[in-house]
Every structure is written in structure tokens, then in C-alpha cells.
Amino acid sequence: MTITSEPGLGSGNDSESSPPSCPEGAAPCTSKNDAGWRRIIRNFTPSWFTVTMGTGIVSILLHNLPYNTDWIRWISVGFFALNVFLMTAFTTISVARYVLYPQIWCVMIQHPTQSVFLGTFPMGLATIINMIVFVCVPAWGNWAAYLAWGLWWFDLAISLICCVSLPFLVIHLGKTNLASLTAALLLPIVPCVVAAASGGVVANVLPDPSHVQTTLIASYMSWGIGVFFSVLILAMYQVRLSNHALPPREAIVSVLLPVGPFGQGGFGIAKLTQVTRKFLSHGGGTAMAARDYDTTYTEPLGLLIEGIGACIALIMWGIGLVWLAYAVISIATTRNFPFNMGWWGFTFPLGVWVACTTELGSVLHSTFFSVTAMIGSGCVFLLWLVVAACTTKQAISGEIFFAPCLKNLSGAERLGKKS
Secondary structure (H helix, E strand, O other), X not given: OOOOOOHHHHOOOOOOOOOOOOOOOOOOOOOHHHOHHHHHHHOOOHHHHHHHHHHHHHHHHHHOOOOOOHHHHHHHHHHHHHHHHHHHHHHHHHHHHHHHOHHHHHHHHOOOOOHHHHHHHHHHHHHHHHHHHHHHHHHHOHHHHHHHHHHHHHHHHHHHHHHHHHHHHHHHHXXXXXXXXXXXXXXXXXXXXXXXXXXXXXXXXXOOHHHHHXXXXXXXXXXXXXXXXXXXHHHHHHHHHHHOOOOOHHHHHHHHOOHHHHHHHHHHHHXXXXXXXXXXXXXXXXXXXXXXXXXOOHHHHHHHHHHHHHHHHHHHHHHHHHHHHHHHHHHHOOOOOOOOHHHHHHHXXXXXXXXXXXXXXXXXXXXXXXXXXXXHHHHHHHHHHHHHHHHHXXXXXXXXOOOHHHHHOOHHHHOOOOO
């Protein structure tokens, strides 16, 4: 199994024009599955959910800008609505793909790169959950908070399933080698970190203290699982970079992925410890119900926990900055790398690192972090515009709809016939 075998992190684009629709050596043949809506559905890979990740993080950054205005927040609401539409459409198409062509699921889940992109679904959903908290809860009240809570539990379950099953599948196939390893192997792991951070956001608006406590416990556990296994994978990846060349230019955007777990991990631990302090101090803030107990010891403990969380977030922000520098240098020294769906890997890792920067600016009351967050948010927004324009152009031409895993189907299955 080679993690770099498909360009664009196995994004669904390939240097080859298309896989053959008939077995090799056979006479040319055509199929209704090679045109129209059937072609789009059959070639709709899980990597499309990276679009929802990128769109979602833009909406979050614009909503939480340190120096914000009402009109920018309305733009963030527009991105939020667009992201809900994209998530709904992509989920519907994906379900149709595996219902109409169930044989594709088997070859996709065994594909070296397509399978790891299943982790992009819960990460995209987490951005929608966060925006429900930021936008809908203040407008609609507690029922929106519990809507976000229910979606969060679903997201956490999917994240844990991806974290446990997909790396096991990689091990089970037993064909990985160090030279072919890329940071794309993080994709099934990072959803646990993202879900943990989202849990902190959701817990902050839950009215029932018992629900807050349960959410915090589950979030801390998910954060630990995701960060621990991310560090293990990145240790292997660092050895790979030290002993082998950079990934091929078609997959060079993968060098930015290591920024993700540190950026989101830093944001997550800062948010979770803030909510923990509120929980220990009479339930905290207006969102949580007050609790009648002596806070002589719990309130100082909460402040200590929040301080530790800020320190850990600051450390993770610094590590993410180093990986970001590595990525910028690597990409700058690589010329003429082609566009593919992997380019969406630019937006989310950088976006969550900027979200961590925004959070540190708020917690530390730091002008440096706030100004850096403003600049970073602008860069992420511009990246989104570029990548979205390129994606739209190739989607209209149909060029971007190509699933490498389909070449593993038998000739009869490619034509939609029973073998």
C-alpha cells in the first residue's frame, strides 16, 4: 500500500486521463455509467468532503475575527449556509453512490488513499456544529443547543470509528513502506481532535450541568486519543522526511497536513479548559445553570486548569508554526504542481491553526495573536477563493470527476453488469 500512489493525496484526481472502461485487450466499448449523472456519482470520492472542511473553517474564522464587524459576520453566515448545502448535497451523492453501486464500497475501502479520506466527513460536519452554536443558539435558544449536541455525539462516534478502523485497515493490508508514507495518514486520526474541540464549543452553551460534565469528559478523552496517535504518525513522517525526498509534486500539499492536529489541538485544549473553569465556578457564565456548592477550592482549581490549557495551547501553536514553515518552504521550492482536490488541504490545516491563534489572542489578551489571526484569516479566505474557483472550473468540465479505485473493479462491474 502506498499512501502517495495517487496524486493530490488520493484526492480523486490522477495524472492518467481516466481508467479504461473495458478490460485491457478488449474491443472498445461504452457504458451508460461513463456519462451524465451516473459518471459523477460513480466517481464521487470521499475527498469531496474536504470542500466542506475548507468552507466551514472559513465561516468560523470570519465569525470569530478579533476585530470584527456586522457585515463580515453576515458573510460568515453566508459561508455557513453554503457549507450546509454542500454537506447535504455531498452526503446525498455519496449515499447514492454506494446504494446504486455497492461494489464500489469494497474497492474504495481497500484503496490505499481513498479510504483514509472517510475521515473528512466528520471534520466537515464539526465545522457545521460549531457554527450552529455560534449563529443559531443565540437566535433560537436551547433547542438549537441540543440540536448541536445531538449532532456532536454522532460526529464523535464517526470520528472514533474512523480513528480505530482505518489505521487498522492500513496495518491489516500490510503493504505500507516508509518511503511512500505521507501525512495523509493523519486524516482518519485528526477527526478525534476536531470532535474534541467542537465538544468544548458545544459544552459552553448546554444549560444542564450534567450534560456539560459528560460532554467535557468525552471531549478530553477524544482529544487525548487524537493528539497521541497524531504525534505517533508525525514521528514516523519526520523519519520519512529525514531519510527520503519530499512527496511527489502531485501530493506536495500533504506537507501542510501536520499543521492541523497541532492547530486544532491547541484550540481544543484552550476551549475545553475554559469551559472546565466555568463549570467549576457555579456552572459558569450565562450559558450554564448555576450550581449551589462551595467554590472555595473548585474556583482556584478551575483557574489553574485554564492556565495549564493556555500553556499547552501555546506550545502546540508553536509546534504548528514550525510545521507551517516546513510546508511553506517545501511548496515554494516545488514548481508547477498540478491542481487536484488535494489543494483543499491548504485551507483546513492553516485555518485551524489560525483559529488557535484567535483563541490565544482572546485568552491571553494579546495584540500580537489578534493581529496575526486577522492576517491569517485573510490568507485562508483568499486561498478558499482560489481553490474554489479551480474546483468549480474542473467540475463544470467534468475533468475532476475521476475515482482511481474504480480501476480495481472487474470489467463487468465497470460496465454495471453482474460478474
